[in-house]
Amino acid sequence: MCALCGVLGGRGHWTESAAAPEVFASRTEQHTRARERQARTRLVNQVLGHYGLKLGDWSGGAQVLRGRTGRTALVNNLSEMWAAADDLSRGDCDPLDPNLLQRLERG
Amino acid sequence: MGEFSQQTPINIITGFLGSGKTTLLKGLLGAPDLADTAVLINEFGAVGLDHELVQNVTESTLLLDNGCLCCAIRGDLQGALRDLLSQRQSGQVPYFKRVAIETSGLADPAPIAYTLLAEPVLQHHFRLGGIITTVDAVNGTAQLQRFPESVKQVAMADRLIVTKTDLAEPEQINALHSSLRRLNKSAQIVEVAEGDIQPAALLTDDMYDDEGRSREIEHWLAANSGGESGEAALVHDHADHIHSFALTYPAPLDWTAFGIWMSMLLHRHGDNVLRIKGLLNVAGVPTPVLINGVQHIVHPPSHLPDWPSGNRQSRIIFIVRDMEQATIEASLTAFNKLANPDAAPGRAA
Numbered sequence: 371m372c373a374l375c376g377v378l379g380g381r382g383h384w385t386e387s388a389a390a391p392e393v394f395a396s397r398t399e400q401h402t403r404a405r406e407r408q409a410r411t412r413l414v415n416q417v418l419g420h421y422g423l424k425l426g427d428w429s430g431g432a433q434v435l436r437g438r439t440g441r442t443a444l445v446n447n448l449s450e451m452w453a454a455a456d457d458l459s460r461g462d463c464d465p466l467d468p469n470l471l472q473r474l475e476r477g
Numbered sequence: 478m479g480e481f482s483q484q485t486p487i488n489i490i491t492g493f494l495g496s497g498k499t500t501l502l503k504g505l506l507g508a509p510d511l512a513d514t515a516v517l518i519n520e521f522g523a524v525g526l527d528h529e530l531v532q533n534v535t536e537s538t539l540l541l542d543n544g545c546l547c548c549a550i551r552g553d554l555q556g557a558l559r560d561l562l563s564q565r566q567s568g569q570v571p572y573f574k575r576v577a578i579e580t581s582g583l584a585d586p587a588p589i590a591y592t593l594l595a596e597p598v599l600q601h602h603f604r605l606g607g608i609i610t611t612v613d614a615v616n617g618t619a620q621l622q623r624f625p626e627s628v629k630q631v632a633m634a635d636r637l638i639v640t641k642t643d644l645a646e647p648e649q650i651n652a653l654h655s656s657l658r659r660l661n662k663s664a665q666i667v668e669v670a671e672g673d674i675q676p677a678a679l680l681t682d683d684m685y686d687d688e689g690r691s692r693e694i695e696h697w698l699a700a701n702s703g704g705e706s707g708e709a710a711l712v713h714d715h716a717d718h719i720h721s722f723a724l725t726y727p728a729p730l731d732w733t734a735f736g737i738w739m740s741m742l743l744h745r746h747g748d749n750v751l752r753i754k755g756l757l758n759v760a761g762v763p764t765p766v767l768i769n770g771v772q773h774i775v776h777p778p779s780h781l782p783d784w785p786s787g788n789r790q791s792r793i794i795f796i797v798r799d800m801e802q803a804t805i806e807a808s809l810t811a812f813n814k815l816a817n818p819d820a821a822p823g824r825a826a
Binding site: 406409410413414416417448449452453456462463464465466471474475 | 733734736737738740741742743744745746800804805807808811812814815816
């Protein structure tokens with residue numbers, strides 16, 4: 371599994387599916403799947419905060435997405451996560467939304 | 478050897494009704510390099526004619542029963558490809574190194590790509606080769622104005638074959654070129670007249686083929702740098718909503734942030750992002766990463782052994798419907814800064 375491509379735990383998603391061992395092998399810094407997962411979770415939570423959501427570890431490869439009201443959803447990859455985010459936030463998570471981009475720019 | 482080069486490539490041959498798909502395919506299959514190609518034909522309309530033509534040049538032809546290759550019947554394609562695999566393994570058909578799928582004239586190529594990339598068994602044995610779209614030099618411009626199917630076939634292509642150029646006036650061909658370039662900046666445009674024998678490279682060169690990859694990337698990077706010559710060519714109807722553009726990022730992109738951004742973009746806007754192709758300069762990685770998406774579907778990223786030139790900027794080509802370049806550019810820039818909040822903006826050049 372390609373460390374740089376990272377994982378949320380599932381199989382088959384393009385962000386985690388560079389399966390060849392030589393892939394990214396020349397990267398100077400040794401990344402582990404766990405570290406990549408942490409980095410991904412940290413970054414994606416900056417986006418999810420706009421919708422009152424937070425992604426955290428659960429068990430095995432899965433992660434849990436939590437809403438403000440306590441509703442949760444288990445997700446295995448980023449595509450599943452965005453679909454669950456739409457559901458939990460009762461909205462449309464849109465990377466082109468100017469309000470989201472303003473929030474991200476503010477940091 | 479690249480990570481995808483051991484899988485059997487599948488070329489999709491598409492194009493509007495009467496645009497010369499079968500003639501092209503017949504010519505290609507006559508080339509010695511393509512003799513070991515299995516062909517799947519999707520019939521539409523008159524029964525059997527196309528099948529008969531292609532049957533003359535290959536022994537492993539299967540005929541799909543339904544009309545269009547769309548989501549509703551992708552199971553048929555799945556089954557046909559699984560059967561082909563099984564027959565190859567048991568020696569029931571000659572060993573084939575490539576599959577060509579000729580779609581119906583009204584087909585949407587996206588579900589075919591989805592079928593290949595989403596089904597575990599097929600994903601293991603096959604990879605998506607080039608999408609090749611034929612366009613009739615005489616009627617192509619009018620078809621692009623009238624039929625959304627034709628526009629989408631052009632927008633999704635890796636290679637555009639302008640057919641019947643011997644029957645068209647130079648002005649017709651020039652106008653068509655402008656329209657095609659506006660819809661798809663990255664596809665190589667090749668003109669053929671009736672009876673031309675096509676070089677095998679039209680099928681064999683693609684982004685995941687070890688031998689043809691560098692030529693293929695040269696084609697789309699060169700086309701990408703060719704300016705906006707076709708910008709005003711089509712100003713109406715279906716084609717007016719679709720356009721292509723390229724973003725160039727001088728600073729390395731963070732792969733994690735990019736994955737979050739692109740997965741979110743395709744989740745929300747995948748219907749309107751017809752193609753994404755790109756060569757990424759990923760932070761911390763000395764060689765380029767190739768990305769290739771068809772609507773919601775993204776091919777597993779591939780890692781090239783070297784940069785094709787001294788230019789190490791990330792270059793991403795988008796073919797989109799009703800979406801603005803500036804909006805997409807600002808969004809990617811904002812997401813990339815999540816990973817590097819103190820870095821200089823990785824804005825597009």
